[in-house]
Amino acid sequence: MKKYPLGILLCATCDSAFVIGALLANIKAKCADKVDIFYLIHDGFSKSDKKALKQIAGTSEVKFEAFTKEDFITKLNTYRKTPINLRNDSFLNRWTHMVYACFEGLKYLQECECVIYLDFDILLLHEIGHLKHLMGDYVLAANRGKNKLKASLPSAPQEFANLEIYRTGIIVFNDTLESPLECYDFIYSQSAKHALNDQAIFSLLIFEKKLKTKVLDNRYCGSVLWRKNQNPILIHAYGSKNRFWNNHLCNQIWQEWNLYYKQWLDASGSPNTKGFIANTTYxxxxxxxxxxxxxxxxxxxxxxxxxxxxxxxxxxxxxxxxxxxxxxxxxxxxxxxxxxxxxxxxxxxxxxxxxxxxxxxxxxxxxxxxxxxxxxxxxxxxxxxxxxxxxxxxxxxxxxxxxxx
Structure with a gap:
């Protein structure tokens, strides 16, 4: 079977469909037709929003995959003797189960040579298709933080405790990775064994299996505070009150996000109903x-x-x-x-x-x-x-x- 050369993986819940629509329009504008397929992992996208996303994707293929909280819990319970209760889990209360959807990229390596995952709160300033050609013999690529693994995962093996963790804001999956489905199982088995933490478990995967991982520099985690940046490839508006769509200052500085959001609305995508919740942060x-x-x-x-x-x-x-x-x-x-x-x-x-x-x-x-x-x-x-x-x-x-x- 002939593989797709390059795929982009995006994930969101139904109330953030407009974010994925704006990001997809952004990717198409910067990467043109370099993206062969979009993998859209969602929790409840409506039929009309799916139609709008396909329209914006243009000539690129689009594949939707449902990823509900129930699906997530079922995957975790596969590796537990007793069912896990996540109702009061601090990690899920702060984030959502969708942070684990990035690992679906491991499954798509069966049909795609290179899959790039992007967090939904990212704005591309330049194309990212070049990442496929930078991989060489690397099987993964990600930005690396300063925090030690032991800070995020106290139960991690001592030999890895003081290693700096990899971030999951952007991940490049290369099909040279051996046994990607085993890596997928590792993510869920270790999450069930230790604790829920996408970045810590992803880092543990890299350390334990000695996966050759390319470290993406700071251009791939650009700050919304533009004075800090050095010719960034993308801007990552992390922080629940610091998004392009809910923070006045962030929206004012990165006004181009609104152009992509307008494309989404013009395609009859569902609007943002929550509006701004913060003036300035950070x-x-x-x-x-x-x-x-x-x-x-x-x-x-x-x-x-x-x-x-x-x-x-x-x-x-x-x-x-x-x-x-x-x-x-x-x-x-x-x-x-x-x-x-x-x-x-x-x-x-x-x-x-x-x-x-x-x-x-x-x-x-x-x-x-x-x-x-x-x-x-x-x-x-x-x-x-x-x-x-x-x-x-x-x-x-x-x-x-x-x-x-």
Missing amino acids: GYERIRYHLSYKLGYAIIQNYKTLWGCLKLPFILAFIALKHRQEARFYAHIIAKSPHLKLPPLKSYDDYKSAIYEKQTFSYRLGASLIQACKTIHKGGMIEFYKQAKKLQKESREKNAPKILS
Whole structure:
């Protein structure tokens, strides 16, 4: 049987059909006819929405597959002696069973050479068909986070406990993967054995089976905070109150999402009935963009080794120079595109928690360094050293890392 060269896997519940419609229109606009088939995993898409999705898909094939919570529980119970009760499961209360639908991509490798899964809260800025050609002898590809496996899955084998987990916002499945159905069974058997956590179990699969996995760089997990990005391939609007369709600021900055949503409506797809639920979020990221936080964080990260200490003056100088260049770039950009100007921090829904970032060890340490540089002719660096020792002492009570001796 001849396989499809490239497939895209998208998943959502029935009330998010409009999101999948907008994303599908986005993919078609960026990837043209490079996508041979769309695999749409859903929980209750209506007939009219399915028709609208097929219309937007154009010449690409579309395959629908139902994935209900009952289906999910049945899969888990296959690997348990006693039925599992998920009514009060904290993971499902925070997310939904649909986060596990990404693993359906393993089943489609029987008919497709390469399957790319995308979270529903993604906006493509460039085409992603190139991922198929980047795989080489890699069997999987995903972005990797900083959190350790033990933090997400305390019962994981000790040999993998301190390894950084793989994220599941975007996954590339290559048909060079041996026994993909065994991998599929592994996902559910280990979830039934340990706990529900899609990213942790996916990482455990990679570690235990030693699967050769390509690490996708930060261009494949672009932030809605556009100043943080470096030529991103896509934007990932993660966070339940930070979507393109429910957050005023996110929608204002990434206005192109609305163009794709309009295509969905023009195809007679069901509309978004919930509207905006947040004005602005992720205020803490605004604080972390301050020069004080950047400098303090760099000191903490590099003061742990002799080589780090030797490099530190150059690292700090580079950070300061880059920050100044970015400030000029920001001023230039908002002059041309006023809608990209960020609102006052006080307007953020999480303003109070954001301000707390100014009390962190990193921020206060960086702020002290900036003040010392302003008074360096008056012994500012000596005063900085004293202040750093004081901040270190205070931070010990909060389990902050030791950086000065």
